[in-house]
Amino acid sequence: MATSKPQVSPELSKHYSARMVAVFRYGSLAIAGIGFIQAVIFAALGSWVVVAMELSAFVGGLAIYFLIRRGHLAFGILAGQAALMAIAITMGLILDVPTADAPRISHLYLLVLAALGYLNYQRGKSRAQLVLIGLCLLAFIVLASAPLTSPFVVLPDMARTIGTWANAVMATTLLAVCIHAMQAEFNRKDKFSRDLMTALWNDEFQLAYQPQVDLSQNTIGAEALLRWNSPKRGAVSPVEFIPQAEELGLMVAIGGWVLEQGCRTLAEWSKNPLFRHLSLSINVSASQLMHRDFEAFVRDTLVKTRANPHRLILELTESVLVTDIDLVIAKLDGLRELGITIALDDFGTGYSSLSYLRRLPIQQVKIDRSFVQDAVNSSVSASLVKNVVLMSRDLGHTVLAEGVETIEQHALLARFGCIEFQGYFYGKPMALADFEQRIEARIKRLA
Numbered sequence: 001m002a003t004s005k006p007q008v009s010p011e012l013s014k015h016y017s018a019r020m021v022a023v024f025r026y027g028s029l030a031i032a033g034i035g036f037i038q039a040v041i042f043a044a045l046g047s048w049v050v051v052a053m054e055l056s057a058f059v060g061g062l063a064i065y066f067l068i069r070r071g072h073l074a075f076g077i078l079a080g081q082a083a084l085m086a087i088a089i090t091m092g093l094i095l096d097v098p099t100a101d102a103p104r105i106s107h108l109y110l111l112v113l114a115a116l117g118y119l120n121y122q123r124g125k126s127r128a129q130l131v132l133i134g135l136c137l138l139a140f141i142v143l144a145s146a147p148l149t150s151p152f153v154v155l156p157d158m159a160r161t162i163g164t165w166a167n168a169v170m171a172t173t174l175l176a177v178c179i180h181a182m183q184a185e186f187n188r189k190d191k192f193s194r195d196l197m198t199a200l201w202n203d204e205f206q207l208a209y210q211p212q213v214d215l216s217q218n219t220i221g222a223e224a225l226l227r228w229n230s231p232k233r234g235a236v237s238p239v240e241f242i243p244q245a246e247e248l249g250l251m252v253a254i255g256g257w258v259l260e261q262g263c264r265t266l267a268e269w270s271k272n273p274l275f276r277h278l279s280l281s282i283n284v285s286a287s288q289l290m291h292r293d294f295e296a297f298v299r300d301t302l303v304k305t306r307a308n309p310h311r312l313i314l315e316l317t318e319s320v321l322v323t324d325i326d327l328v329i330a331k332l333d334g335l336r337e338l339g340i341t342i343a344l345d346d347f348g349t350g351y352s353s354l355s356y357l358r359r360l361p362i363q364q365v366k367i368d369r370s371f372v373q374d375a376v377n378s379s380v381s382a383s384l385v386k387n388v389v390l391m392s393r394d395l396g397h398t399v400l401a402e403g404v405e406t407i408e409q410h411a412l413l414a415r416f417g418c419i420e421f422q423g424y425f426y427g428k429p430m431a432l433a434d435f436e437q438r439i440e441a442r443i444k445r446l447a
C-alpha cells in the first residue's frame with residue numbers, strides 16, 4: 001500500500017490523516033511544555049495559584065498526548081478541548097482580569113480552541129463537539145465584553161505585561177496554524193475526491209472475485225470486491241478509500257460502476273455452461289441503497305447487461321439500519337420483486353438486533369469473520385454462532401460463514417448448520433480470469 005499510515009488504530013486512520021494526527025499529538029505536547037515552562041516561571045515569582053493552573057495544563061497536555069498515542073484520538077481531542085477551555089475560562093475569570101496596565105488575554109485561546117474544534121468536527125461530526133465549540137465562543141464573548149473583575153490579584157504587573165505579549169503572540173500563532181491546517185484539510189479532501197473521480201474515468205478500479213463454496217467445497221458463486229490500483233498511490237485498500245468515498249458522496253457513482261461490471265460478468269457467465277450456475281454477490285453501501293433512484297438504476301442495469309437477477313445477490317451491512325427502516329424495507333421489497341437475493345453482511349458487528357433480522361426481507365445472513373474466527377477458541381462465541389445459525393435458519397435464511405481460514409473452522413460451522421462458506425481457506429479474492437480458470441480446472445479434475 002503506497003499511502004502513508006498514521007500510528008493509530010485502523011478505525012481512526014479512515015478519518016484522520018497522518019498529518020492531522022501529528023498536529024493533535026504534538027499540539028498536546030506543546031501545551032504540556034508551555035504549561036511546564038510557565039509553571040517554573042510563576043514558581044520563581046511565588047504565584048502558587050498560577051503554578052497550580054499551569055501544572056494542570058502540563059498534566060492535561062501529557063494525558064491527551066498519551067490518549068492519542070494509544071489510539072483514543074476522538075476522545076483525546078474532546079477531553080483536551082474541554083480541559084483547555086476550563087483552564088482558559090478560569091484564568092480569564094480569576095487571574096487574568098483587565099487592569100490599567102494589562103488587558104485580559106487568555107480568552108484569545110478560546111478562539112483557537114473553537115477553530116480546533118471546527119477542524120475536528122469536519123472529520124467526525126458529533127454533538128459533543130458542536131457543544132464544545134459553542135461554549136468556547138460564548139465564553140470568548142463574555143470574557144471579551146463583560147467588565148469582570150476578580151478578588152484574586154495575585155500576579156505582579158510586570159508578569160502581566162510580559163504575559164500579555166507572550167500569550168497574544170502564542171494565541172495568534174496557534175490560530176494561524178489552525179487556519180492553515182483547515183486549508184490543508186480541505187485541499188486533501190478535494191485532491192482525494194478528484195483522484196477517485198479520475199480513477200473511475202481512467203479504469204483504475206477492478207473487481208476481484210472471492211469464491212463462495214458449499215458444504216462439499218464446490219464453488220457456487222463469488223463475492224465481487226473492489227480494488228483500486230492508483231498509479232500515484234499504489235494499491236489502495238477498500239477499507240481505506242470506501243469510507244472516504246462515502247463521505248465525499250462518491251459511492252453512488254463508484255458503486256454504480258461495481259454493479260454494472262458485476263452484471264456484465266453475470267451475463268457472460270450465463271452464456272457458458274461451466275459458469276451458468278454461479279451467483280455473484282455485490283456490496284451495496286448505505287448511501288447507494290438510500291439513493292432515490294437506486295431500484296430504477298438496478299433494474300436498468302439488469303436490462304442493459306442482460307444479467308440474470310436470480311443469480312445476483314446484493315450485500316448490505318447493518319449500517320443501513322440506522323436510517324429509515326420502513327423505507328429500507330420498501331426498497332428491499334422492490335429489489336426482491338426483480339428476483340434479486342438480499343444478504344445481510346458482517347452480521348453481528350453492528351446495530352443488528354434480532355428484531356431487524358425478522359423484519360428485513362433478506363434471504364441470506366453472512367456471519368462476520370470475527371465470530372467465525374473466535375468460534376473455535378471460545379465456547380461463548382461458539383454457542384453465539386450456533387444460535388445465530390439456528391435462528392437464521394428458523395427464519396428461512398441461508399447462512400454463509402465469512403472469513404473461514406482453517407479446516408477446523410469449516411468443520412465447526414458445518415456442524416452448526418452453515419451451508420455456504422467464504423474465506424482464505426477456499427480461496428482469496430482473485431482476478432476474474434483466475435477465478436474462471438479455477439472452476440475449469442476443478443471440472444477437468446472431476447471429469
Ligand code: C2E
Pocket residue numbers: 210224225226227237238239242255258283284285345346369402403404405422423424425429
Ligand atoms: P466485506 O464485504 O466483509 O468483504 C470481505 C473482506 O474480507 C474482503 O476484504 C476479503 O478480502 C476479506 N476476507 C475474505 N476472506 C477472508 C479470510 O479468510 N480472512 C481474512 N483475514 N480476510 C478475509 P477487502 O476486499 O479488503 O474488502 C474490505 C471491505 O470493503 C469489504 O468487506 C466491504 O465492506 C468493502 N467493499 C469491498 N468492495 C466493495 C464494493 O464494491 N462496494 C462497497 N460498498 N463496499 C465494498
Ligand code: CA
Pocket residue numbers: 223283315345
Ligand atoms: Ca461483503
Ligand code: CA
Pocket residue numbers: 345346366368402
Ligand atoms: Ca463481510
